[in-house]
Every structure is written in structure tokens, then in C-alpha cells.
Amino acid sequence: MPAQPVLIDGKWRPAAAKSTFQADNPTTGAPLAEIYPVSGFDDCEAALTAATAAAIQLRNTPAETLAAFLEKFAERIERRAAELVETAHAETGLPKQPRLADVELPRTTNQLRQAAAAAREGSWMLPVIDTKLNIRSCLEPVGPVCVFGPNNFPFAFNSVAGGDFAAAIAAGNPVIAKGNTSHPATTRLLAEEAHAAAQEAGLPPATVQMIYRTSHADGARLVADPRVGATAYTGSRAAGLTLKAAADAAGKPIYLELSSVNPVLVLPGALAERGDKIAEEFTGSCLMGAGQFCTNPGMVLLLAGATTDAFIESIAGRFRAATAGTLLSAGVERTLNENVGKLARAGAEIMVGGAPDKSGGYRYANTLLRVTGQKFLADPEKLQTEAFGNASLVVIAKDADEATEVLDSLEGNLTGCVYSDTRGGDDQLYTRLASHLRPKVGRLLNDKMPTGVAVSPAMNHGGPYPATGHAGFTAVGIPASMRRFGALACYDGVRPNRLPAILANQNPGGRAWRTIDGVWTQGDVAI
């Protein structure tokens, strides 16, 4: 069987392959039939050249055309939903229903449609007009965007259909997608539909390009190439930081979404008031999708006491009782086992699980670990290792002072949650602890678990390093996520007929919010 072709410059063509790979079925561990190429840099080179030309054409393409493409693509995904769900299930082991068919696929098409609406509307560009000095500025497309998708969302974060893709395209940039190795067939189907939709919409041929895999060295060379505008990467910390080093050295923006333990604080009043309900919520959030979420609650911080002991026992019982989910790949199982071992060697006690589950496919026993605040503080770096999967670490601080120290020792995280009682008994403690948690996390939650990441304009799926590469940006939430793929462009004394439409006196379409002399308005410049 020949290796699958790659999508470069508007054509499906054989890769300049260095080698090949196959995905496997995590439910059985058996390899899947199709063979995929590991591209050499020649493929990257061809994609970069084509993307450079496409980027210039896209600067003069109406936003309406971009929006039409995104909507056609969403429709095509819906028409091919059954095949996509089957394929993604075979490659990831994620449940077909509700997860893939009823949650992730609609989320993906919703993101594409929100991005279409944002492109049409134009406010994402943050247009600013100073009429007195005739200086005008806005964000404009940054240039070709490389997207590296993660293993855990085969649709919604797919490099050729997910949130980064949608945001980069809606901001007017061509995308060079690097598929995730664990679900190449899903990526191929999505790329086919993206390509067809781009042709229908009349976009430049190289607007959407896709390769499956490269060597690490070629990936680093790709993101540092002078022709690249920016890169978006979601995945492991090690690979992400390697790409970051290459991009940084070349002065290229790279937006990372890396590991995070997502601390959850449950205050004593909340435990007393509704400990069982919280234990249930926590277990659900931690074990859903076998815990394979960026925002999985990998750490629970509690204050020592009898209620706390009972709460931990309650969680432990639920972890024991629940069936372990299927993991995405052999690599996830191996890394989970390594990281649980690392936590245990650093002083955490394994209460539940701690070993692979041999009941079939890639599985790991639901795992709960426990450590005192004092021990945590003796080696906070190792004890905040992310164990990606169905595992979590309970940290028991002896008092509020120690809890504060634990929070201060945390690295940057995507989220942090605080559960407190509803009658105000925890309020003083909340004020104190939340002020230490806030600067460590991108999103602070009250009384809910972090695993839901709503596609809301107010969402922040980001946070301080090393959760991401820049705490000013979010990977989810339109239009904010689009701003990662814009460069600030100023027009100083530029003649009216030469201004981009969004900066003209007349508001094109009348929908974009613009700041005119300090006032946000959808109106025109008064003449």
C-alpha cells in the first residue's frame, strides 16, 4: 500500500517522504491499515513557498470570502459526520456518543461558524482612528500560520479544522497544518473537506495545506522559517518548548498551549456543606475522557481535618469503582505511568491505581495520589508534574499558611478553581487564597470544575508560562484567539483611497466596532 498523499499548494500529491508511520486503534492496540508519510523538509519548503504567495493574495481577499469558506467547511464536516466519527473513534478510542458525535463535532462546526461571523464583522482587528492627526491602525494578517494539533481533540483542536485553524484563517492567513500522529485518517478527511470548501469559495490554492508528520528537527526549522508569520502549538511541554526555542531565536511568534495541573481548592465550609456532591463532580471531571483534557483537575488542595479525610476517602472510592477509560495511545499510557511513578518517587502516596489496566487496549487504572503540604513544598517542581490522563494528586495543607505557600510554589496553569460554602463561612479564606491563586492561572473558577472550556468571547484558554508561551493571549474564544494571528499595522497620513476598508471613514458593512477618537462605535467617521 502506498503512503497517503499530502496536501500542498492545492494538490494532493505524494510526500517527499523520509519514512512512513501507521496509527493504531487504542481500544485494541492493533495497527490501522493506512500508511502515512513522514515528510522531509522538501515538503515544508514547497508548502512555505506556496503559502507565501497565498498570504499576499489573501490580504486582498474580502472577509466575506473567508467567512464563506469557513461556513462551507462546517457544512461539509456535518455532511461527512458519520465517517468522521467512525474514523476518529477508531484512531482515538474516544466514545462515538456523546463525545465525538454530539459534543466535539458540533463544537468544531460552531467554532468555524463563529470565526466566519467574526471575520465578516471585523471587530477582531481592533481598528483605531485618530481623525485629528489622520493616523489609523488595526491588526492585519501576520502571514502563513503553522498549526500543530494535539492528540486529545481529533476535531475541535485538529490542526486543519480546530480552533487555531479557524482563528488563523478568519484572520486572513493561510495555514500549514501538521497533523497529529495519533489520528492521521481523521486529519485526512478534514483536510479533504477543507480543501474542497476552499476551492468552492475561490480561495488561493495554498490557503489550506497539510502534512502528517516531520522529524523534530524539520518541525523546528519550519516554525523558524523567515516566511512564517506565526505558529500555534498544542501538545506536550517538551516538544512545545523545543519549537518555542527555534521560533524565539528567529523572532517568530509562537503560541503554545502546554501542560497544566489545574489546581482545585475545596475550602472547609464547602466540604462540610456539600462534600459528596463535590467529590462526584471532581471524579466526573477527572475521569471524563480518561482525564485527557488540558484542563483536567490534576491537583486538589485541601486543608487538613476529619472532613477532608472523609472527602478523600469518598473520592478514592469513586475512583476505584469507576471503569478506566481508553487512553489515546500507547505513548499516553507509558507517559502516564512514568509520571505517576515520578510523583510517587517524589513522596506522593498512591491511594488508588498506579499501574496499567490489563483489561484490553491502552488503559491505566484510575489513579489517586496523596501528599502533605509539607512534602509538596519540599519538592514542588516534581510534585506538580502533569500526569496526563485519569490521575490526580491530593495535597493536604496543614493550615492556610501552608496552602498559601503551596499556591505560591505553583507554575503557571490554565485554570484554578475554588469551591467555597454558600453561606459566607469560607469568604475570608477565599479572599486570602484566591489572591495567591489568581496570578498563577489564566481562568479562575468558582464552584465548578475546569474541564468545560466554553467557546465564549470572554473565555481564556491560556495562562502564565509554562501553561502557555504568552499570558496575554487565549487559544479558545473568538474573536480574542484571532488576535494571535495579527500584526499591528498603522497608516499615518495615508490617502483615503489607499486605506484598508476597515479603516476608511465609512464603516464597511456597518458592523465592526472601531475606536474613533476614543469612542467605540459601529458608525462612520463624521466628516
Place this chain on the structure above:
Amino acid sequence: MPAQPVLIDGKWRPAAAKSTFQADNPTTGAPLAEIYPVSGFDDCEAALTAATAAAIQLRNTPAETLAAFLEKFAERIERRAAELVETAHAETGLPKQPRLADVELPRTTNQLRQAAAAAREGSWMLPVIDTKLNIRSCLEPVGPVCVFGPNNFPFAFNSVAGGDFAAAIAAGNPVIAKGNTSHPATTRLLAEEAHAAAQEAGLPPATVQMIYRTSHADGARLVADPRVGATAYTGSRAAGLTLKAAADAAGKPIYLELSSVNPVLVLPGALAERGDKIAEEFTGSCLMGAGQFCTNPGMVLLLAGATTDAFIESIAGRFRAATAGTLLSAGVERTLNENVGKLARAGAEIMVGGAPDKSGGYRYANTLLRVTGQKFLADPEKLQTEAFGNASLVVIAKDADEATEVLDSLEGNLTGCVYSDTRGGDDQLYTRLASHLRPKVGRLLNDKMPTGVAVSPAMNHGGPYPATGHAGFTAVGIPASMRRFGALACYDGVRPNRLPAILANQNPGGRAWRTIDGVWTQGDVAI
């Protein structure tokens, strides 16, 4: 004479000095009397510890207090204007009038007042409220900001009074200022006034801290410290990129404003229509302040022809006739000479100047170089070396194709200008060339020189790498420049009494523009 004290944690105290230095008077070359310390890392360590505590306090400080500080500081600068102007003149050689007293000092106090107004108003935080999901987000202070000021604006870009300082403070962050080595006394006076104003306003003692100088290694260690929120640096490319590498490796944002040759295109119709006027404008822009501006027009791109030859002769005559200004330091003179030599060795012909001016102090003859487009394209990297000072390179392309190639070969720049005729004769050429220039520059100008950088909300004093470190941000223009010093903070389901004021249902003060369910408004959330 003992070395001057540094300002750490609210106290003027002796530095933990490794050595000392003196500034000199560029007009005479004679050293100035005062002795300044080169701080060891112990001073940085103390400043970082104090700044960390101040950052926590500042998060709970009303914006009104920050605004009051900035305004009091501006008043104090005005009260001490005569001494500041004398001191800055002695240290920089810049003319007292109009430059220092009538242009730069008012610009500085204007920036401080604009920053105060922006802090009070709150729109810089880009508040977003999703009422349906009760998710809210905004930019919040990023943490202690290190500011490294340049040599060429002793007031307006001073690390303890200039645009970066004002933006970082107005965004709610403490500043650790690293003074520029060439004007320590000016920095000392400004720091004295900043310190006194901070005390009057009741800000935490470590809100404003200042050291004069460190080793390069200690500077790199400072910007990479885990306690730092972000760094702003304006200065030479080599030093800036060293700091960038250190900050990048630690995942710390660093905003750089580095070198730029600021290409100016004069199209044939404009030359024919008003060549003399443009030659006059160009000469003024290029030689003003001895050319020591980030936005100095260091390159002029022309199309070959008789009118072009006459235009170049006209500029050459003006360069010969004008008195060479005083340079900021011996180092600027030496580097200018080296870079002119580098341009000449790469194939540029020296038409005027090209050697130090021996008439007194640090001076260099006004210098004009010339090269063909063909030669430029043979070594574009060397031929776009920035010769910081009163020097410029004319590039003569044989036709529009070659001019396009020259533009495509340019690195990122802060600005790019196009002069065209007023009757439309150049319009086709404009469309073609501007589309290649636009992605290379942060600010595109028509029919004016780039040296004026208005403090406008629409300004972009930024651009693609290596002109800056991130093309999404500007160093001048409020409120946009403040966003560099914010981290995106999301509140998901957070109880109303725990929200920051800017995200509450009621708009605090009623002045901030917020996006509520997709609509920009100064109103409250409808309940």
C-alpha cells in the same frame, strides 16, 4: 566622591556596586563629575523581592491612585524643568531649545497624563463580559516590569519617566528601571521626582525602583527572573537580542524596540512635481538631532533616471551645507563610523562625509551613501545595516521590478514612507510597491517623513522582527502600549462580590468601554 545611591524598596541607598562609571559631556568630551555605581546582582535581588511585594499591593490599589501618582509626577517634572533640561543637555548634547525644553519635556509629561487618564478610564483592559455563561475576562497587571531606556530620549523614553514606564505603571505594575549609562544624572533627577510623587500618592514604596547599570550577565539574569512580569527594552540590537534570548528561555515576555532603517520611497511623479521640497524634508528629518532617532530615514529608495540624479545631488548639497550635530556619546560616534564603513565595504559609495568631524565634541560629518539596486540585492543583509546617526543610504533601482525585490529583501522596520505625486500619476506604482512595503513595516506613511512619532491611540511604534520582538504591540500610543504589561485573566462563574470592579455588572465610573455580549458599551450589564 562616593558613588550615587540607587533607589530600592523606597529608599535611596548605597549600591552593592561591582564598579563605578562616569558619564561625559558630548559637546566637549570631558567627563562629568558625578560617580555612578554598576550594581551587582544583589541590588537586582533586593529590587525583585521588593517589587514582588509591591505588585501584590498594587493589584488592590485603585486606578485613581495610580493616576494621581502619574499626574503628580508630571507636575514635579515641570517644576524641575530648568534643572532637568540643563542636566540632560550636559549629558546628551541635545539642544536645550526647542528640543529638550519645548518638545521632549512636554511630550514626557503629556505621556504621563495620558497614561493617568487611561488608568482612570479602564478601557485598556479590554473587558469582555458574557452574561449568558457568566464568563468575564480582562487584562490585569502582569507583575514587576523591568524597563531599559535608550540613550536618545533622556526624558520621553527614560526608564523612570518615559513611555514604557508610564504604560507599565498605569497598567498597575511596579517598575524596576535600569538607567541609560549615557545620562545617569538626568535619570537620577527623574527618579527623585518619581519617588517623591509615589510617596505623596501613597503607593507601595517599591512601585518605582531604579539602578544605573549592571553587567550584561546580570541584566540577562534580571529579565529572566521568575519574579519578573515583563521587560521593555529600547536600544541596540545586539544588547536587545541578548536580553531577549534570556527572557525567552524563561518564558518571560520582553518587548523590544531595536534598530530600523525606515525606508523612504520617492516615486518618479513626486520627484518631478516637488523634488526640492522633498529633498528639504528628507534632509531635515535625517539630520535632526544628528539623526539619532529610531525612526530616522536611513534608506531612500528611488527609481533610476535624470530626475533622480538631480534629487540625489540636491540632497548631497544640503548634507554638505548643514552643520553636523553633536552625537550622544563617543560610542555612538564610533559605531556610526564602523557602520558607515560596513556599508562602504559592502559596495555603497560615500557621496558626502564618511568620517568623524573634528570641530569639537562627538561629531560625525553628515554622511550620504549611494548604491544601485543590483548591488544592494547582492548583499542586502549588510547594506541594511543601521548607521545610527546623521547618515543615510540612497538605493537606486533600475526599475519597479528591482525596487520590488529590494523591498522584499528588507528586514522588519518600524516605518516605511511613500511619496507620490498629487495628480495620480504614481498611483499604479504606489499600489504595487506599497503592497510589498506594508508587511515589512509597523507604520506606513504617505508624503511625510517618519521622524515624528505622535502619542496617539492609533500610533504604532512597533513592527516586524527585528525592529521589535513582537509585531502585535506598540511602544508608543496609549492605551495600546499598556496592553504589553497585562495578562489575560478570566473569571468563570466567579461570584459577583469577588469580581474585579472592571468586570462587575455596574461599570465603575461609567467611563470604561467594555464588550458585553458582543456590544461595546460604557453602560452596565442589564439585569
